[in-house]
Amino acid sequence: MVENNHAVDESGEFQRSRSHFADRITADGSSGWPVEPGRYRLIVSRACPWAHRMLIVRKLLGLEDVISLGVADPIQDELSWRFTLDPGDIDPVLKIAYLGDAYRAREPEYDGGVSVPAIVDIPSGKLVTNDYLQMTLDLSTQWTAYHREGAPDLYPEGMRDEIDAVIEPIFKEFNNGVYRAGFATSQEKYEAAYRDVFGRLDALEERLSTRRFLMGDAITEADIRLFTTLVRFDAVYHGHFKCNRNKLTEMPVLWAYARDLYQTPGFGETVDFDHIKRHYYVVHSDINPTGIVPVGPDASGWSTPHGRESLTN
Template identity: 65%
Template structure:
């Protein structure tokens, strides 16, 4: 997601309100909508810097959808027009042929005037964006694309848990995923403090929940853990300072810090997190918050690989399934960008 484009369109005088006018088309197995599940047809466009896109990267990898859905990676920064494929040698995506993600949006909607956001699924034959509904996208990866999952893929959206999961994920989205932005983009002291209290109140609630269970829904990872992880993993590197979410660092919240390390050390989580590009995105693109555009050197990342002790709570991270295999070389992080 581009936070300047997708967020400020909905900002009032004081409180940040994220725009929600996404392209809500779904890619389904039965073809009930305009787009049908078809391996090789769609290209997932992401930016490693973006926490919302990081969700899609993680879920795609956990489920083993790499061969079914190819992936294009944008650079960490963008201008007012859109994300660009500036990491490619010729600055064009080699499959779509585009320089900018904006081109896929305009191919479908010539007068498109909303945010050009990642993640987006692009229909390769037409070059047109199919959907950028980040919340539904990963749930559909888990359900609509099930026939193309790898052997041993975990069940990230277990049917018996969905009602409770949906409630937990809604609170995580409102107060944590979006809550850090509501702190950082607040336009008044009062709005900032309201967002701050809700953020840390919910982090306290999550800490209590996780004190007796290894993962949010029990002994195995689900979509809920993916959604919380992508905010926690950026907390000290970005949100604590840049967005003034500074009651405590993640490393000062014992339960959440151990939980985040547990996830980080699982294949599919930490190996998708680009700390360098995440910092470049937030500290460069948000010039209204950081006008010098200086990117901080810290924090020290070595703690992410230390023992977490969460095994004592029991459970099996992948349930009855197995961990994903090694990353494809073309999707590995650049040297020095991870831990």
């Protein structure tokens, strides 16, 4: 079974592939791709948690007018991400019907998976990068000349080692753990992933009981990476991926923390529960063969008071 360019191995364990195109866009241009306003187009699916990170960071840093945005249909076909939300089913800037066209413009013989987020060079139509682990960090560190006045420092230089240490187990056990549970084809691999997911959530519940955000009083890259999985948890991962020990709404600290972020400008307005649910429940036909998309859960709770302000020093 394949999820974009990711697969399940012979043991029944989900394996997430490394990004094939890992170029960087840098302030000094030494990478061959210089920071240049208006040159690049960010392609996302609002359903994808990895792409969602880019939406949040782009918004928080005020880069909306610097890096343009294309949004793919949440429902993929056999050619993967498509631009059927746009007039004529064509991206209005790149003039392509499928994101895969930009991949092949970069590497004509490429026959691997097509993933989001992706950054495309508008003049050439070539894919620059689909390295979801690096892309948000580069928005924070390489595009500083174009950050809005008062933009947050999401990856402070003096805290990067500590942030990386917090991010690593969150990625392995939670961000990717829910996929390892959902796509496992053996009971053993599913249960191992299930234990990882809830072991990490329990540790985060404890950590966040005494601090407003993961690193203290300020939002950082670590919070963004955690949020995009939390916001999908009850809608998708709890049922669809069988991560059902409890819901996010049943973990008091994490639920309040997630609402705090959701109500912060740059977060809630980038969440699209319709796209999220339609993608997972329709595209993953081996998990949900009927293709029925759940009506719930009720999203109104995301706007209720969170009471986390008292944790700020």
